Amino acid sequence: MGNQQFQKTPFARLLIGAVLGLGTSIAPLVLLGFGLATFNIIRIVGVQNATAVYGMVGGITGIFLVITSPLGGAIADKTRVKMGRRRFWMVTGSIGGALSMLTFTYANSVPVLIIGYCLANFFYGMVTLSCYAVVPEQVDPERFGRVSGLFGAAAPICVMIGQAILGIYADVPVQQKLLAIIIIQVIGGLSAAVLIKDTQFTGTVEKKKSFGEGLKNFYPSIKKYPEYTWALLTKLFINVTNAGLSMLTLFYIMRFHLGEGDIMRVMAYQSPAIMLMVLSGIFGGFVSDKIRRQKPFVMLAALITGVCMIAFAFSGSVTFVIVGNFFFNFGFGMYTAVDNALVNRILPSKENAGKDIAIMNTTVNLSSAIVQFIAPMLIALGTKLMGDDGYTFFFLMLAGFSILSALVVLPIPEIGQSENSK
Missing domain, CATH: 1.20.1250.20 (MFS general substrate transporter like domains)
Incomplete structure (x- = not known):
């Protein structure tokens, strides 16, 4: 087992950081479902084909996430970097999500759009996962309920704010709306990484498990x-x-x-x-x-x-x-x-x-x-x-x-x- 230096974030600071990271990583994907994704698909395939393509994109993305999300969680747990595994994936997930969303936003074909959408869901999901994971690692069990209650409020509030902004700028082209969402999420994800302290990995020695052993213990x-x-x-x-x-x-x-x-x-x-x-x-x-x-x-x-x-x-x-x-x-x-x-x-x-x-x-x-x-x-x-x-x-x-x-x-x-x- 590698050496780890445990750092605990002050409760209020952790709460602010995690709520920022959660809200700004969940809200973009919800807002896509409120029409932004549909209009971006219409741009590529037209109105008549949009319904079928939207269903196909959603179905493929769902299957992709069922397979990759647990693998992503396992990779995040095994990440060993000095800045801390949770902070690393808050940053990496935000940057990867931004690049994926850009791919989705400016895609000129359905396959490219699907790739961008799948990866955006994966990377933003890694930010969300990292914010959730700091709770059992750093919060006292007697505070789990109140933290979960506030976490549950983060995404709906961010979605409501996002809906209001999109309503105010209803006439702005959909691609500009998506760019604004990308920028806000990067700010939120990086802010979370700055505010939250994390367990630092300071060693390199760890016995590696075989693939079969790792698969056996996955669940x-x-x-x-x-x-x-x-x-x-x-x-x-x-x-x-x-x-x-x-x-x-x-x-x-x-x-x-x-x-x-x-x-x-x-x-x-x-x-x-x-x-x-x-x-x-x-x-x-x-x-x-x-x-x-x-x-x-x-x-x-x-x-x-x-x-x-x-x-x-x-x-x-x-x-x-x-x-x-x-x-x-x-x-x-x-x-x-x-x-x-x-x-x-x-x-x-x-x-x-x-x-x-x-x-x-x-x-x-x-x-x-x-x-x-x-x-x-x-x-x-x-x-x-x-x-x-x-x-x-x-x-x-x-x-x-x-x-x-x-x-x-x-x-x-x-x-x-x-x-x-x-």
Whole structure:
């Protein structure tokens, strides 16, 4: 094992740096999904082919990230540089992400655009991962909840600011908008690296494992660390429910016969729900730390999202769906904050935190791929079984995944209970 010199960042400074890094690395990818990527694709293939190409780009990127994100986490854990492995990838990820985004922005063919999009997701994901990984490494466990709550607020707030800026400069060409996003992210990522202290590697001696041995130990032992797998399953199930909301646009068309303008207005009515998600995440994080209980919050939040899916299934008006969306954001915000704190607590080791967190994060991409694959079949089956638009059955199935998410939390040890030694 190489020699390491541990440095701990003052809590407030770490919080500011990590929130900057998180918000500015997650927001660009979210903002791309709000039309910027679509318009850039239209520039290359035209309006008529944009839908098909956008779906292909999203599908390829999802598969790419499911494979590469855990590998990236493992590489980050094994990085040995004097500036510290987390800071190194905050800088490298920001610069690599900027170059990838430039490739995406000025691509003149679909293959080049896909390469740029995949790499931008990978490198920005490395910045995000590094900001998450400093928590189990440098923050006291009794503060995990409040930190996760504030982390959960970082991305939505940055996205809201980004949306406002894009709205103000709506007439600016899409490529100039993308350039502005690139510059802001580089500033945020580098600022995070400056503010956060990191473990410095000062030696060069480390016994290398064989490829087979490394592959065998890539996923934490289910027998030795069962709570890790339970935590991964609860994330996967709740993310399947959340991914199902990508069908809301088609739901509005099929059940309520709304046009494009009406749907855009409905989306605008729902946008304040983001702040409710932020507030519930901060509240859940702080209170769970205070009472030293995480599982009740995670289970309650998952059940709230399930009830919302049932409400969507039987909704007879758009207003009912909008109200349900607010409750869903409340539940999902609390779930995300407290569950992230729970994950930080049950990670098998600090040494491999990046890899283990990256494996957890692949549940987002995996759940999205699952929903995109099964949604049309579930809706068609629902139409056949229930004789309606198919969405009653679809949302009831999503409610089932929320309930499963709550149930698989039960075997995870609570704070203070006996756990495997890290």
